[in-house]
Amino acid sequence: xxxxxxxxxxxxxxxxxxxxxxxxxxxxxVLSALVIVLALVLRGTRTDIDLVNRTLSTLPSxxxxxxxxxxxxxxxxLGYTMVYGVLEFINFAHSEIFMVGAFVGTEILxxxxxxxxxxxxxxxxxxxxxxLAIIAGSVIAGLLAMGVERVAxxxxxxxxxxxPLISAIGVSFFLQDAVRLIESFYSGQxxxxxxxxxxxxxxxxxxxxxxxxxxxxxxxISIKSLIVIVVAVIMLVALNYLxxxxxxxxxxxxxxxxxxxxSLMGINVNYIIGMTFLIGGALGGAAGVLFAFKxxxxxPFVGFFPGxxxxxxxxxxxxGNLTGALLGGIVLGMLxxxxxxxxxxxxxxxxxxxxxxxLAFSILIIILIFRPSGLLGQTVGQKA
Numbered sequence: 001x002x003x004x005x006x007x008x009x010x011x012x013x014x015x016x017x018x019x020x021x022x023x024x025x026x027x028x029x030v031l032s033a034l035v036i037v038l039a040l041v042l043r044g045t046r047t048d049i050d051l052v053n054r055t056l057s058t059l060p061s062x063x064x065x066x067x068x069x070x071x072x073x074x075x076x077x078l079g080y081t082m083v084y085g086v087l088e089f090i091n092f093a094h095s096e097i098f099m100v101g102a103f104v105g106t107e108i109l110x111x112x113x114x115x116x117x118x119x120x121x122x123x124x125x126x127x128x129x130x131x132l133a134i135i136a137g138s139v140i141a142g143l144l145a146m147g148v149e150r151v152a153x154x155x156x157x158x159x160x161x162x163x164p165l166i167s168a169i170g171v172s173f174f175l176q177d178a179v180r181l182i183e184s185f186y187s188g189q190x191x192x193x194x195x196x197x198x199x200x201x202x203x204x205x206x207x208x209x210x211x212x213x214x215x216x217x218x219x220x221i222s223i224k225s226l227i228v229i230v231v232a233v234i235m236l237v238a239l240n241y242l243x244x245x246x247x248x249x250x251x252x253x254x255x256x257x258x259x260x261x262x263s264l265m266g267i268n269v270n271y272i273i274g275m276t277f278l279i280g281g282a283l284g285g286a287a288g289v290l291f292a293f294k295x296x297x298x299x300p301f302v303g304f305f306p307g308x309x310x311x312x313x314x315x316x317x318x319x320g321n322l323t324g325a326l327l328g329g330i331v332l333g334m335l336x337x338x339x340x341x342x343x344x345x346x347x348x349x350x351x352x353x354x355x356x357x358x359l360a361f362s363i364l365i366i367i368l369i370f371r372p373s374g375l376l377g378q379t380v381g382q383k384a
Contacts, residue, residue, distance in 0.1 A: 016240040019323060020233065023330045024070075028063050031338045035059070038346055046348070054345065060206070060219045062341045068225045068294065070333025071232035075287035076310030077317070077325040078239060079145075079280030085256045085320040086276045089161065092168040093148060094284055095307020096175035101141035101285020102292040102302065103179060105133035106192050118197040126198030134231065134289045141285020142278040149277040154270070179300040191299040194292050200224040228290045235283055236326060242279070243322060252276055256320075309336075316364055318374030327375055335360035 039055040076098055083091045112118055112129055121129060152171050156164045180190055205220040243249035254262040255272045263269045291306060292298050313332045317324025339356035367375065 012241045012245040013237055016237050016323075016326070017233070020236070020326065020330070023327050024067055027331050027334045028066070031066075031334050032059060032063070035338060035342050035346075038342075042346055051345070055342070058341060062337055064221050064225060065341075066334040066337035067330070068228050068333070069337055070330035071229055071236075072287055072291055072294070072329075073306070073310045073313045073333050074326045074329025075232050075235055075283055075290070076306060077314040077329045078236070078322060079284040080311050080314045081317075081320055081322060081325040082252075082276050082280045084314070085322075086252065086273055087153075087157075088320075089153070089164055090168070090311070091145075091153075091277075091280075092165070092307075092311075093152075093171040093175065094145075094280065095303035095310075096172045096179075097141050097145050097148075097281045097303075098284040098288040098291070098307055098310075099298075099300065099303030100144055100175060100179065100288070101137035101281075102288030102298050103183075103192065104140045104285070105137035105289035106194055106292050106298055107186075108136050109133050109195050109197075110192065113195040113197065118195060121197070123199065126200075130198070130200075130227070130293070133293075134286050137289035138282040138286035141288065142280075142282030145277040145281025145284070146274050149274055154273075176300045183300070191297060194296040194298070200227065200293075224294060228294050231286070231290060235286060239279070239283065240322065248272075248275065312361070312364060316367065316374055318376040321374065321376050324374050324376040331375070332360060332364070335363055 035055055036052070036059075039052045043051045045051075076094070079094045079097070080091065083089060083094070109118065109129060118126070118129060148171055152167045153164050156167055183190055183192070200223045202223050203218070203220040204223065204226065205218055208218050241249075243252060251262070251267050251272050252275070254265070254267055255269055255276075259269050262272070288303070291302075309332060310329065313328035314325045315328070316331060317326065317328030336356050339359040340353040343351045343355055343359060344353060
């Protein structure tokens with residue numbers, strides 16, 4: 001029995017890693033082939049540059065940016081899909097949980113920097129401070145999400161579905177204004193900048209690409225992007241293990257399948273729902289810190305667009321499906337990064353990077369027209 005348990009746990013670690021690799025490889029290959037074909041077709045329209053060489057030379061960095069962004073979206077999307085899997089309810093305040101986690105982690109590092117500890121920290125110390133910020137952001141965000149469920153959602157559990165949805169929107173506005181108020185008292189401004197420290201902007205080089213014109217273009221990944229990817233992968237694997245290989249995960253899945261039956265079997269449904277919000281909020285908070293780490297600037301409204309896109313990713317993959325949320329996040333990150341990098345190049349500046357969202361969401365709409373339940377389908381009532 002112990003050997004079976006160990007093998008089951010190992011399987012729940014290996015399986016999501018293989019799924020991630022497959023999703024990245026398949027979506028990256030499809031989009032890479034598409035832009036190369038477009039470059040070949042449009043090659044004769046540009047006399048100032050070789051469109052194919054330019055496309056190939058920028059492709060590795062675009063893929064790295066796409067993977068980084070995709071994992072951030074997937075981490076946020078899992079919070080949406082877990083709550084929906086258990087309650088069939090969209091927690092629109094999740095984007096503000098993400099924002100609070102980002103502010104908590106950033107404020108901790110700003111306070112540490114004010115003491116001079118960041119500037120004098122060793123390389124190992126800078127990683128320790130970053131880990132502290134991620135852990136603190138996830139813990140506070142998780143506890144906040146649990147508190148929101150207890151105060152704003154649990155009393156409305158028997159009400160029509162539109163009522164808790166309106167409550168979630170109200171909580172979202174409340175958290176935005178609460179952070180604005182706290183920041184105005186604490187720092188006198190509504191936005192914060194992630195402090196600069198450590199060697200996170202250094203580039204790990206993979207080599208160089210030489211174009212036909214003899215120009216060598218370095219290919220590599222920044223330590224910052226690598227950390228975002230690694231931490232996100234660890235969180236996603238840990239969540240998959242928790243849901244599929246632990247007693248708590250079994251209780252979450254049972255509650256998602258049938259709350260009344262789970263209660264009759266001795267499961268404390270209120271506790272399980274609270275833990276679901278705690279886990280989803282912690283993931284959102286950690287993703288918020290990673291977002292601040294990657295993009296550096298925060299304000300009380302910073303969670304809106306990442307939250308909206310993460311919700312879209314959850315719907316794209318199949319709302320209520322953990323694997324679907326992962327796939328949706330990666331696909332959306334790929335579409336957005338490829339659109340931002342190649343729209344201007346292929347249209348000779350007629351459409352710039354600001355049109356990336358239009359391109360990405362247009363493709364998503366087309367996908368959902370033919371697959372209304374998402375790429376992997378909804379699994380509500382089967383798996384949280």
